Amino acid sequence: MPPDTAPSRPGSATSIIPVRHNLMSLRRLFWLRWALMGGQAVLLVSCEAVAGVILPYSPLLAILSLQAVFNLLTGLRMRMHTSRGGMPSDAELMGQLMVDLTALSANLFFTGGATNPFVSFYLPGLAIAAAILPWRNVIALAAYAMACYSLMLIEYVPLNLHNPDNAINYHLAGMWLNFVASATMIAVFVARLSGVLRQRDAELNLAREQLLRDARIEALNDQAAAVAHEIGTPLATLAVIAGELRADAADPRLATTHVCAYLPDLQTMEQQLELCKSILARLRDDHETAAAQRIDAWLDGYVERWQLRHPHARLEANVIGEAAALPVEAARVGQILTILLDNAARSQLAAGHEQIPLRLAIALEDNRALPTLIFRVTDRGLGIPKSQRARLGEAPMTSMHGGQGIGVYLAQSAAQQMGGRLAWHDHHEGGTVAELRLPAPSLAALPAASPFASPLTTSPR
Structure with a gap:
């Protein structure tokens, strides 16, 4: 017999399924x-x-001839499916079995009807149907078989025996032949088909495992891309300071400057290096950082880390109402907010409003159908043109303050993976409100609040 599976496309989870x-x-x-x-x-x-x-x-030979013609047509149909790469539908298989049950009923009608010992031959056919068809089709075939059987209790052509006294012996011999034929059919067809189904289940399990592995790799790639984007800001700060130090070293007027005069710059460089290390550590310790944390326990630390990235910017963050007690996936939500806040800080700097603090507000939208956790980042920057806003996050695009839009693209992708979305709106005083909307997690996801939880409002000193 030919193999039970078709050639597959590499890299597809469904390619190893028969x-x-x-x-x-x-x-x-x-x-x-x-x-x-x-x-x-x-x-x-x-x-x-x-x-x-x-x-x-005469009628039996006619039925046998019709069966032969139908089977030849079935052979042609199989060749057509093979040449076109098609696959028979469940309805087609049901039609095939319906023809077989009809042929069996016709043969039984002319050979004793319900008194024929081969009348139980309906059962192997229904067993085959149960193995290859959905239950609705099987019920329809079973009803058809019962109708045919019931009809032959009333109307049939009796068998013509040479010696009616041997009818019991003939009936027992026919029952034995019926059992042998039925057992052979079930052993050859149904048992073999069950083996194929077990093999398919095993291949489906392998496909699921492959999907999980691919998902882990994809998640790691997404996180690596986000980390690479995040690390660009501290590296840019280090590059600026290094350039200033090099310029001072080349200036003869500053040749006698003591090292202690550069202490603030050196401290800033150390902070940026520590920030780079923490970002890389988050990539290594993905399992730990992916754990859910309460928002009120996570927010202060997050704001402090973000301030290290932008020492000249100010960020005011607050949590409103019940949102403080909700758990949040700190790693991915932190990455999304970092991208939004970085863009907001650059936009305000380009607009000359760096003295105005950025605002991060976290609130719970208590919609009974689907409670939503909302993170709003508000800036007073250059704003986003309406022509770009509709396509923002769908593909990388150049921003007004020099960015390439890769971070926003990564943020939108991460938000969609979490079942949420990003949106941007104009601020009534100028600037932009970036909004991250996520399905609100259950309060049962975390233990009760710690008495040492951080305050709900935080801002840099």
């Missing part, structure tokens, strides 16, 4: 029908000589 399962089922029905027709032909030839049963040959 996509031609229905085609293999049709092929097995095709060969099983030839085998059953061969058995019918043997019985037609030998029944009278061996069992003394006179059969109505």
Whole structure:
């Protein structure tokens, strides 16, 4: 027999699943029908000589011929599916089994009806249907088989026996043959098909594991890209300070300047280096940083770390109402907010409003259908043109203050992975309000609040 799986595309999770399962089922029905027709032909030839049963040959031969023609058409249909790369539908397989049940009913009608020991041959056909078809189709076929059986309790052509006294022996012999044929069909077809299904389940499990591995790698790639974006700000600060130090060293007028005069610059460089180390440590310790934290316990530390990135900017953050007690995925939410706040700080700097503090407000929108946690970053910068706002986050694009839009693209992608979204609105006093909306997590995700939780409002001293 040919293999049970079709060629697959590498890298696709569904590629290792046997996509031609229905085609293999049709092929097995095709060969099983030839085998059953061969058995019918043997019985037609030998029944009278061996069992003394006179059969109505004309209708039985007509039924056998129609079965042969139908099976030849089935063979052509299989070739068509193979050449076109198609797959039989469940309705087509149901039609195949319906034809088989009809042929069986016709044969039984002319050979004793419900008194024929082969009348239980309906059961292997229904077992095959249960193995390859949805339950609705199986119920329909079972109802059809019961209707045919019930009809043959009333109307059928009686068997013509040479010796009616041997009817019981003939019936027992027929029941034995029926059992052998049914057991063979179930063993060859249904058991083999069950093995294929078990193999498919194993392959599906492998596909799920591969998907999980791919998801972990994709998440690590996203985090690495976000970390690379975050680390650009402290590196830019270090580059500016290094350039100033180099210029001072080359200036003859500053040749006698003591090192202690550069102490603030050196301290800033140390802070930026520590910030770079903490960002890289977060990439290494992804398992720990991905844990959920209460917003009121996480916010102060986050604001302090962000201030190290922008020592000349000011950030005022506050949590409103019940949002303080909610858990938040600190790593990813922190990355998104860092990108939004970085852009807001650069926009305000470009607009000459660096003295105005940025504002981060966190609130819970208590919608009964879908409670939403909202993070709003407000700046008084240059604003975002409406032509860009609709496409912002969908692809990298150049911003008004010199950015390439990669950070916003990463932030939108991360928000969508968390089931949320980013949106930007004009501020009534000028500037932009960037809004991160996430499904509100359950309060049961974290233990009760610690008595040492940080205050709900924080701002740099």
